[in-house]
Amino acid sequence: xxECLERPEAVFFDWDGTLVDxxxxxxxxxxxxxxxxxxxxxxxxxxxxxxxQPREKxxxxxxxxxxxxxxxxxxxxxxxxxxxxxxxxxxxxQEVLEVLHRLGVPCGxxxxxxxxxxxxxxxxxxxxxxxxSVVGAGEAESDKPSSAPLxxxxxxxxxxxxxxxxxxxxxxxNDLACANALGCKTILILDCGEVAGLLEDYEVHMHKKNCQxxxxxxxxxxxxxxxx
Numbered sequence: 001x002x003e004c005l006e007r008p009e010a011v012f013f014d015w016d017g018t019l020v021d022x023x024x025x026x027x028x029x030x031x032x033x034x035x036x037x038x039x040x041x042x043x044x045x046x047x048x049x050x051x052x053q054p055r056e057k058x059x060x061x062x063x064x065x066x067x068x069x070x071x072x073x074x075x076x077x078x079x080x081x082x083x084x085x086x087x088x089x090x091x092x093x094q095e096v097l098e099v100l101h102r103l104g105v106p107c108g109x110x111x112x113x114x115x116x117x118x119x120x121x122x123x124x125x126x127x128x129x130x131x132x133s134v135v136g137a138g139e140a141e142s143d144k145p146s147s148a149p150l151x152x153x154x155x156x157x158x159x160x161x162x163x164x165x166x167x168x169x170x171x172x173x174n175d176l177a178c179a180n181a182l183g184c185k186t187i188l189i190l191d192c193g194e195v196a197g198l199l200e201d202y203e204v205h206m207h208k209k210n211c212q213x214x215x216x217x218x219x220x221x222x223x224x225x226x227x228x
């Protein structure tokens with residue numbers, strides 16, 4: 001794993017767990033859904049095994065094929081009612097986006113979350129100016145770990161990007177597999193015991209523990225900041 005990367009032509013981000021601290025909130029949303037369907041709640045640890053999975057796969061695993069549509073309805077009802085107060089940006093995320101914006105590096109979002117929810121959250125945080133491309137669950141022919149949503153996000157950006165200078169920043173195996181499949185640079189943002197296994201199983205071009213570390217790395221491209 002080499003961390004001497006050329007300045008990116010574009011950076012795409014996963015959403016939940018990468019830019020937004022959503023783990024506990026999504027756990028509560030799914031436990032609300034399970035309660036509505038008469039299913040026993042699960043612990044944070046149990047939920048962690050499913051976090052970041054493609055939406056269609058996740059709902060079948062959690063609720064059974066016959067309950068998928070009902071589960072989606074209950075889940076989205078909870079999220080729409082509580083997401084403003086229940087979701088917060090991850091510490092340092094806005095600073096990362098500000099550096100990239102100042103550098104003129106276009107950014108996008110590639111997520112297994114529904115696009116309309118992500119767009120609302122982007123608006124809530126005042127991040128609209130940071131993103132020129134957003135792809136959510138079900139928009140491409142398949143969700144992450146497929147490379148299809150990243151390819152679609154690149155197409156929507158409308159720029160002749162060099163894939164070798166295009167980054168995908170994420171925190172799960174789905175993000176790494178997605179970027180590896182397309183030939184983009186993979187940036188892993190994670191600080192837990194899973195890191196070693198992910199570094200072994202996937203090509204990771206840079207690993208940082210958190211957004212603050214990523215921001216510090218990006219500052220090397222910002223000569224004006226370095227002079228201050």
